[in-house]
Amino acid sequence: MDPSRITLRPFKPSDAHDMLSWAGDERVTKSVRWKTVAMKEEASIFIDQISGPHRWGRSICIDDRSVGLVTVHLGSGDERCRGEISYAIGVEHWGKGVATVAVKMAVPKVFETFPQILRLQAMTSSENTASQIVLEKVGFTKEGLLRKYLYLKGQIQDAVVFSIVVD
Numbered sequence: 001m002d003p004s005r006i007t008l009r010p011f012k013p014s015d016a017h018d019m020l021s022w023a024g025d026e027r028v029t030k031s032v033r034w035k036t037v038a039m040k041e042e043a044s045i046f047i048d049q050i051s052g053p054h055r056w057g058r059s060i061c062i063d064d065r066s067v068g069l070v071t072v073h074l075g076s077g078d079e080r081c082r083g084e085i086s087y088a089i090g091v092e093h094w095g096k097g098v099a100t101v102a103v104k105m106a107v108p109k110v111f112e113t114f115p116q117i118l119r120l121q122a123m124t125s126s127e128n129t130a131s132q133i134v135l136e137k138v139g140f141t142k143e144g145l146l147r148k149y150l151y152l153k154g155q156i157q158d159a160v161v162f163s164i165v166v167d
Contacts, residue, residue, distance in 0.1 A: 001096040008058040016043040018066040022090030031128045060102040070106045082119040118166045126158040135162040
């Protein structure tokens with residue numbers, strides 16, 4: 001995949017159809033905390049929620065077509081110094097470096113946009129090795145394992161914690 005074809009941009013209402021194709025795929029949503037999107041109307045609502053008051057959300061695009069997302073939940077109050085990044089990408093783009101390029105693009109934008117964030121962290125299911133590889137390639141440090149930490153799709157799972165910090 002030519003990295004110059006990959007961009008991040010705010011979601012547009014017209015992305016709902018494309019979003020349905022990847023957010024409606026249970027292979028994609030098995031590793032995320034949100035439910036599988038079943039209808040275009042649900043995709044539209046999800047797009048509206050992605051960039052709430054404590055969240056930064058961008059569409060991962062290839063040739064300006066939405067193929068995934070990167071979001072950062074911003075801490076507030078005493079947790080305002082950190083954010084938690086998450087991402088998902090359509091199955092047809094797995095293993096092609098798209099998620100790695102997108103997360104690598106997102107990290108400096110998040111630190112630039114939110115200078116109060118000194119720590120950007122990510123948690124993955126211990127079973128999601130592909131996501132762990134993405135984070136390591138981007139430069140996140142693996143910090144440890146939280147046993148029986150995530151309730152994901154009806155199952156308790158261990159979580160692996162990663163972070164990247166501003167010195």
